[in-house]
Amino acid sequence: MPGTTLPPFPDDVLTHPLLVVDYQLIKEGNQQEIETLWKAATSLGFWYLKNHGAEQEVNDMFDMGAETMALPLDEKLMFEQGDDGVSFGYKKAGANATDETGKNLDTVEFINVAKDDALAYPQVARRSYPRTVNARMESTITPFVRKSLDVNYTIMGVFNDKLGLPKGTIAKYHDLREYSGSEARCIKNPPMPGVSAAKVAIGAHTDFGSLSFLHNRLGGLQVLPPGHEEWSYVKPIPGHAICNVGDALAIFSGGILQSNIHRVIPPPGAQAHHERWSLVFFTRPGNSALLRALVEDSPVIAGAVAQKPEKNFETGSTSEAWFARRIKNQRIKNRTGPETWQASRGTEHKPTAA
């Protein structure tokens, strides 16, 4: 955290390289950069984003996270997200299963702040938050949410054009005025001396929404690239965010955009002795958006769907119902058996990967 010197990411662990995308060049419409972004988004679905201009907001958000996690547990629990499929609020460590056995629980605590609350403040749109969140809503959280929305909407605009969709189609499904599952999340994973390095902190998953804008300092994030049998770390690079595609864009695009499975384990090597902090902004479609391939809007998407007859892109689910189902069924309190874990799954290409 701020002020502490962290050990370097070790060079003797399996690491997956990501393409680096320069956000300023994307904003300028640089064709070569757009091609790099497109290659990343349609292969692994993960890339580094540099020159995103959100460093200050990110640092302030980590301070907000530290202040919030330092509150007494009783106080944090007053804002717990609960077991009904609501994501906003505090999540205590151990509330979620990390695999289908139900024997392994997550080790992270986090605070989720709805985009709708950040933009409506001081009005309450979706729910109330701990005092440390309120105190920093205007100075820290709303600016971070606005920057993140800017970045993610710019990138979605590029995808819109590359997918051959009429201008503004993806934006229409992410109308800022509509309530959505979009949220900012600050995550703390405590060091766990003596606990196996293989202890999963956040179970294998694909992200629920459209685009995730992630910032971390220590290793621990791992991806399982398509066709690989082994998990690989994504190495944090200073000043570089990690961006990834979620289920909603994968479905809208008929599988052209990739929502890849990932998980979090304790940081590798000497980094394991330190608290691991990460911060994500998740952009998700408006609650009413139906999650299905936009075949009528784009011959490119229609063609992609026709090539994958074994895949079902008609989920029959709104964005709101999709997220509620996934969140609700990972809560250990709601577990009845392995079927609960299955019910928490999205577009994971290896649903059983642990």
Ligand SMILES: O=C(O)CCC(=O)C(=O)O
């Ligand atoms: O902490 C990280 O690096 C990733 C977190 C993550 O995958 C998530 O919250 O969905």
Ligand SMILES: [Fe+2]
């Ligand atoms: Fe994730």
